[in-house]
Amino acid sequence: xxxxxxxxxxxxxxxxxxxxxxxxxxxxxxxxxxxxxxxxxxxxxxxxxxxxxxxxxxxxxxxxxxxxxxxxxxxxxxxxxxxxxxxxxxxxxxxxxxxxxxxxxxxxxxxxxxxxxxxxxxxxxxxxxxxxxxxxxxxxxxxxxxxxxxxxxxxxxxxxxxxxxxxxxxxxxxxxxxxxxxxxxxxxxxxxxxxxxxxxxxxxxxxxxxxxxxxxxxxxxxxxxxxxxxxxxxxxxxxxxxxxxxxxxxxxxxxxxxxxxxxxxxxxxxxxxxxxxxxxxxxxxxxxxxxxxxxxxxxxxxxxxxxxxxxxxxxx
Amino acid sequence: xxxxxxxxxxxxxxxxxxxxxxxxxxxxxxxxxxxxxxxxxxxxxxxxxxxxxxxxxxxxxxxxxxxxxxxxxxxxxxxxxxxxxxxxxxxxxxxxxxxxxxxxxxxxxxxxxxxxxxxxxxxxxxxxxxxxxxxxxxxxxxxxxxxxxxxxxxxxxxxxxxxxxxxxxxxxxxxxxxxxxxxxxxxxxxxxxxxxxxxxxxxxxxxxxxxxxxxxxxxxxxxxxxxxxxxxxxxxxxxxxxxxxxxxxxxxxxxxxxxxxxxxxxxxxxxxxxxxxxx
Numbered sequence: 001x002x003x004x005x006x007x008x009x010x011x012x013x014x015x016x017x018x019x020x021x022x023x024x025x026x027x028x029x030x031x032x033x034x035x036x037x038x039x040x041x042x043x044x045x046x047x048x049x050x051x052x053x054x055x056x057x058x059x060x061x062x063x064x065x066x067x068x069x070x071x072x073x074x075x076x077x078x079x080x081x082x083x084x085x086x087x088x089x090x091x092x093x094x095x096x097x098x099x100x101x102x103x104x105x106x107x108x109x110x111x112x113x114x115x116x117x118x119x120x121x122x123x124x125x126x127x128x129x130x131x132x133x134x135x136x137x138x139x140x141x142x143x144x145x146x147x148x149x150x151x152x153x154x155x156x157x158x159x160x161x162x163x164x165x166x167x168x169x170x171x172x173x174x175x176x177x178x179x180x181x182x183x184x185x186x187x188x189x190x191x192x193x194x195x196x197x198x199x200x201x202x203x204x205x206x207x208x209x210x211x212x213x214x215x216x217x218x219x220x221x222x223x224x225x226x227x228x229x230x231x232x233x234x235x236x237x238x239x240x241x242x243x244x245x246x247x248x249x250x251x252x253x254x255x256x257x258x259x260x261x262x263x264x265x266x267x268x269x270x271x272x273x274x275x276x277x278x279x280x281x282x283x284x285x286x287x288x289x290x291x292x293x294x295x296x297x298x299x300x301x302x303x304x305x306x307x308x309x310x311x312x313x314x315x316x
Numbered sequence: 317x318x319x320x321x322x323x324x325x326x327x328x329x330x331x332x333x334x335x336x337x338x339x340x341x342x343x344x345x346x347x348x349x350x351x352x353x354x355x356x357x358x359x360x361x362x363x364x365x366x367x368x369x370x371x372x373x374x375x376x377x378x379x380x381x382x383x384x385x386x387x388x389x390x391x392x393x394x395x396x397x398x399x400x401x402x403x404x405x406x407x408x409x410x411x412x413x414x415x416x417x418x419x420x421x422x423x424x425x426x427x428x429x430x431x432x433x434x435x436x437x438x439x440x441x442x443x444x445x446x447x448x449x450x451x452x453x454x455x456x457x458x459x460x461x462x463x464x465x466x467x468x469x470x471x472x473x474x475x476x477x478x479x480x481x482x483x484x485x486x487x488x489x490x491x492x493x494x495x496x497x498x499x500x501x502x503x504x505x506x507x508x509x510x511x512x513x514x515x516x517x518x519x520x521x522x523x524x525x526x527x528x529x530x531x532x533x534x535x536x537x538x539x540x541x542x543x544x545x546x547x548x549x550x551x552x553x554x555x556x557x558x559x560x561x562x563x564x565x566x567x568x569x570x571x572x573x574x575x576x577x578x579x580x581x582x583x584x585x586x587x588x589x590x591x592x593x594x595x
Binding site: 161162163164165167168169170171172173174176177178180181183184185200201204205207208220221222223228231232233241242245246247248252253256258304305308309311312313314315316 | 490
């Protein structure tokens with residue numbers, strides 16, 4: 001796959017190309033000082049660019065075709081994954097996957113939206129847009145985890161729940177609603193991580209938990225910037241403004257106390273150094289699970305609910 | 317593109333008003349001309365085609381709650397502007413305009429009252445307030461109404477009419493789905509009944525949270541009920557939707573409603589149901 005370069009990454013790539021050319025040249029004459037100067041400049045530029053990303057640029061990073069997806073985290077953060085298929089009611093939804101996994105040797109139940117890597121796998125995964133059976137499979141796995149007292153980790157990465165005829169026939173709304181209620185009472189710790197796109201009901205449908213984490217360049221909101229633009233501005237052209245208005249980044253949501261913790265990404269985004277990303281998430285998850293597993297279950301559920309009850313801004 | 321060049325119409329503000337202030341009104345479904353007082357006596361339904369006009373909390377209280385028993389609660393709650401949201405209009409201005417237009421403070425009215433002599437905690441959404449959208453105020457008022465039901469050990473009834481979550485409070489609106497669903501879980505754990513009544517239209521985040529979580533889900537005939545709006549589905553699948561798609565009758569057929577009850581039977585049927593829980 002050809003490397004995908006986002007607009008704001010172009011200055012970095014241009015410098016990288018320049019350095020490569022100079023290295024070629026360096027074989028004949030000594031310009032090592034010039035090269036090392038340029039390399040320093042690249043580092044500064046990188047820090048500068050990624051510190052000052054606009055919200056829309058972060059949305060683009062969250063959708064980067066090389067960004068790690070649920071299956072990558074399963075392979076690289078967890079071990080001994082046993083995929084469990086199907087909702088035992090209708091069918092198996094490839095847009096949500098789940099199963100047994102181990103984190104540093106500890107058993108966990110893992111559930112996440114699954115996007116594809118290329119056109120073929122994206123068609124198979126329906127671009128990570130789940131149908132009701134996906135949410136019902138998740139519900140089945142949550143109950144299984146509760147039954148055997150294992151913590152649950154969910155990975156959110158979806159452009160939305162699928163808006164289709166069959167999804168409506170089979171009760172997309174009911175499937176999501178039931179999960180929201182179920183997750184508010186499941187008697188085992190739940191850690192939610194927004195790893196990429198967290199679009200609306202389709203995301204929160206597996207997103208209620210004790211700890212809500214979010215990767216630095218992920219986005220999470222009630223609607224995508226594009227759809228928001230088309231509804232409120234009556235045009236697809238205002239996605240940048242919509243992204244700003246929606247305040248959908250990890251930093252925004254931490255400020256609004258919607259999420260608990262930001263999981264930092266390597267410079268340049270998770271795709272720029274996946275190994276570092278996996279290691280960091282692994283450390284964070286391990287700490288969170290240790291903390292949560294010490295809390296008495298009735299207190300855990302109380303705190304989980306109170307956290308969501310406190311969300312909202314109004315005037316008395 | 318400037319606002320005056322818009323090619324599409326608003327969800328709410330620009331659709332033809334269903335109940336103009338004149339003496340006569342036209343049925344939006346069959347075009348029957350109905351005398352206004354007659355429409356009122358028919359509980360805002362068309363005698364000819366049984367079309368149920370969209371009505372608000374004021375009318376539902378009149379129709380369902382025993383005379384003189386309704387006591388409104390939390391009427392003072394109004395919306396904040398946590399995101400300082402501006403689209404084609406600043407959110408606070410939108411709120412002020414809606415309050416002026418509807419004489420309501422937000423998209424839901426809550427209170428207690430009696431139905432057939434049985435006390436209930438009662439919530440009714442108002443579609444004419446920013447498309448009945450759910451933001452923090454709707455979520456908090458439902459939370460408080462449910463709490464009241466818990467404390468007083470009385471059933472909770474919510475009448476839904478909503479386009480979904482309110483975009484102008486983006487993450488907060490989304491979280492109201494979890495908030496309302498969690499408090500309903502507590503009701504269930506304490507044996508307090510929740511009756512959900514879905515009216516035209518109930519879509520998006522409202523359907524995908526409390527509206528679908530009733531111990532009993534009741535809908536009015538012909539009500540549009542769904543997760544995604546019909547326009548979004550048509551755009552996604554690039555096909556025309558079949559007739560009757562996402563109507564109450566379609567949902568009943570697919571197993572998501574307990575029953576469809578016409579407006580003129582609603583009070584009797586609710587009394588029946590409340591009696592069942594009581595005895």
